[in-house]
Amino acid sequence: MSSKNQDHISLTPASNEIFDIVVIGAGVVGCAIARGFVLEGAHVAIVEKASDILDGASKANSAILHTGFDAPSGSLELDCIRDGYQEYMEIHQELGLPLEKTGAHVVAWNDEEVARLDSILSQAHANGVADVALIGKKELQTLEPNLSGNALAAISVPGEAIIDPWSAPYSYLRQALLNGAEAFFTCEVEAGTFDNGVWQLQTSRGTLKSRHVINCAGLYGDQINEKLLGRSTFGIMPRKGQFVVFDKAAHSLVNSVILPVPSERTKGIVIFQTVFGNLAVGPTAEDQISRRDVSTDKDTLQSLINAGIDKIPALKHMPVTAVYAGLRPATENKDYQIELDETQNWITVGGIRSTGLSGALGISKYVYKLYSQTGNKHKPVKNPQLPKSPVLIEASTQGLRRDWQKSDHEEVVCHCELVTKREIEQALEGSLAARSLAGLKRQTRVTMGRCQGFYCTARLAELTDGHFSNPIAKKINNG
Amino acid sequence: MVDRAVEKSSLGSDIPIDVAIIGGGPSGLSAAIELKRCGVSRVVVLERESEAGGIPRHCGHPPFGMREFKRILTGPNYAKKLVALASAVEVEIHTMTTVVEARPDGELLITTNFGAEVINAGRVIYATGVREMPRSARLISGKRNSGIVNSGALQSMVYLKHRMPFKRPIIIGTELVSFSTIMTCHHAGIKPVTMIGEHDEITARWPYSVFPGLIDIPFRTGLRIFPRIMGIPLHLGARLIAIDGDDNVSSVQIELANGIRQTVECDGVILTGKFTPEATLALSGHLDIDPATGGPVVDQYGRCSDPVYCATGNLLRPGETAGWCWNEGRQAGRLVADDLKNKLPEFDRRIQIYLSDTLIKYAMPKFVGLPLSAGMEDLQLRFKNSAKGYIIGTSGEETVYRRKVSVHPEHRVIIALDKLTNKCSEGNIQLTFEER
């Protein structure tokens, strides 16, 4: 194994100090909580079993920052989404995170759906999202001229926005690390004991000590509770969502997020732009046993394509760029499962099913409130350090330039997404260094464009030599 | 878009650019050489890789150069030879120069190590070639494990970077590139476990001199037994159903011609062929795209919907050999040189070729200007499946063209433009295929 990859190394005695908090799991929720607690002044460690962050539910979602207009009224989920949305608005500029306030339209495609729009409207208003309004066919056609003629009416939700699902959590965790947190990767929590107010967590890399533990293990949240607390009040029932991403040429076919009238079980199939300039259709909602299996299947993908064409006929000639699937950590309950076990200094943050990207910052606030209610207190960091995020989108609202637009980037490596050698090298260094191709993709977008690695995989194999435990390619011995 | 004045142009001089060529592959380089030979003064080739030469630079195997140099060269040697010829006639080749946007009036947004910059050219030759269809667009079922690559990526890994991503992959496809992939594997010590093709016959049709050992064997038989000689079982009429494995590929499921499903243990998947034009600049710019070819819409001069732009080489349509593209580039160079001198014959009228049969994959060029004089002499067609029958051209009620053919997937069929159009006195032409 290479010298650059340190993950096989056991935890050092230095990391054997007693942390205030250990966060289990570096999904978007764990990253936001790590940041929140660090800024409140706690000494935090975050442990992640994968080599890179965002390897679970957070690796693949629709990247919509929800207003909460359709969340169940009175739910904890609604509170967290509202707070999370609010905080994202406040901090995205200083963290250099993208935000495109495209708005959304809940479109009714038949009379039955038209009849349901009123109740969606009143729920939105009850949820405090005041600017939501009903619009008729004509207005909808002016706003979304490429929708098929079968679109009858819509609820307009001006506040819904699209963001980068990866750079946001990366930035949360970067800020946590800059202000004193520690992160341990390929570090799986396997067991633990709680004695005299201190948790001893047995991990695949050694023992970590902490006064409090926050379980943010996403798709494994119930298993962690069973293993370490001996019980879980919920069970994870993974729900897969598959997506099709169309060519960038399709981006301009919509101006807002096109939502369906939702059913009991799911928000349904959405047509949305990505901040990177593509157009995507998905997700499906498929219950499954496996907590890892994110495979896609041809028939489902084809049906997504057909559903897209049905709503936007011009999609017919658009090439497919990518396909992917994500797993929602659903449970038997609808709402978030956030519980404090006061006797064991343990907080469970589980079942963050389908709104965790929007809710994460709000969840962090709520969890800190729970924690401080039991008498825990720290001194908030006065002038927290701000991390720098790479600029990954062209039309940056903050007027930031991409690296390819600047001098001395040396080389454009990924031609489709215009990722430079300098950006790749930066992502391979530092406390959140990419240790897998998947991690490098999430940090830089390499190979995520039209050619999907046809042109740059060979160069990437060379540039990433020694950095990945599962290398892209190995050297040929015979020369 | 570019919010900063570049102090020094990365192209090194302020002399107006007569023709900028996007892409330094065989077609772009031959266009450049021809332009210089026709007396055009400043011709710049913009190439995003570290060296010009295009795809052949990545193909460490023969045969290249038969059409152009009357001898058999390996890809890299062929590429070097083209670059040397271009340099000899003072074509400016700018490598590590990526064209990011192609805009009206020959305005190009480029990036180099100097950063982003806008340049202007009198004419632009668009010659960015083809790539293979990736796993995603093929909608193949399974996970996104590592070890799934196109043959182009494998070739660059093996020949340019001396690396291999797997040891025992399965090869999907039976186009010529699929067979050269066997050579690539052989070179790297990779041992493919199986090769499958979706059609009942081998798709490849290019010269079998790639495989010198088979010279005396009839072509198709040669290709059929070639994998076996290399110890690779070949299944025709077989489909890839799904890819299994976690981080890496562990096996694939295939369905054989008789409907039986099989699990094939392997550690990688090579997706070969299914070429698509690298038409990024058109897709996200102002040039019209023909969904049938995937390349820009052109007339027989190669002129795009914005006539400042002329497309050539494999970008026009998937996919031809280097020699063919080299020839097309040469013609494009000549036409653009004439155009700059206002010597390109004007059209009296322009007809559009419509396809009204789903068996026809594409026909290029999409527009034909009349009267015919210069430019492409033929309409190039491809078909989706094998069939025997008639290609019929109709204009209004009238049949203007009829020819008996036997077609195969990915095999080029050409129709002389004069034969197709000489009876078409007005309107456009519909092409259909009548099976017999």
Ligand SMILES: Cc1cc2nc3c(=O)[nH]c(=O)nc-3n(C[C@H](O)[C@H](O)[C@H](O)COP(=O)(O)OP(=O)(O)OC[C@H]3O[C@@H](n4cnc5c(N)ncnc54)[C@H](O)[C@@H]3O)c2cc1C
């Ligand atoms: C198809 C789909 C579409 C979605 N769309 C949206 C959307 O548009 N907007 C929105 O706001 N939300 C959306 N979501 C929801 C959002 O993605 C999730 O709510 C969120 O990612 C959950 O994050 P998490 O941190 O709770 O879990 P995870 O991301 O699963 O994080 C848990 C982490 O814990 C680690 N871990 C597990 N066990 C251990 C262990 N024993 N030791 C150490 N580490 C461990 C895992 O490796 C993982 O990294 C969508 C989700 C899906 C699947």
Ligand SMILES: Cc1cc2nc3c(=O)[nH]c(=O)nc-3n(C[C@H](O)[C@H](O)[C@H](O)COP(=O)(O)OP(=O)(O)OC[C@H]3O[C@@H](n4cnc5c(N)ncnc54)[C@H](O)[C@@H]3O)c2cc1C
């Ligand atoms: C995997 C593969 C294997 C092949 N094997 C063979 C073979 O064995 N024999 C054969 O005869 N043919 C083969 N071909 C066909 C091949 O396309 C032609 O041989 C030939 O290379 C076509 O020439 P071209 O100039 O049209 O395109 P290319 O050779 O593809 O050249 C295009 C050039 O444009 C550059 N470029 C693209 N976009 C930009 C941009 N935005 N800015 C700047 N530069 C850009 C590229 O870097 C490239 O150098 C193969 C094709 C592929 C994809």
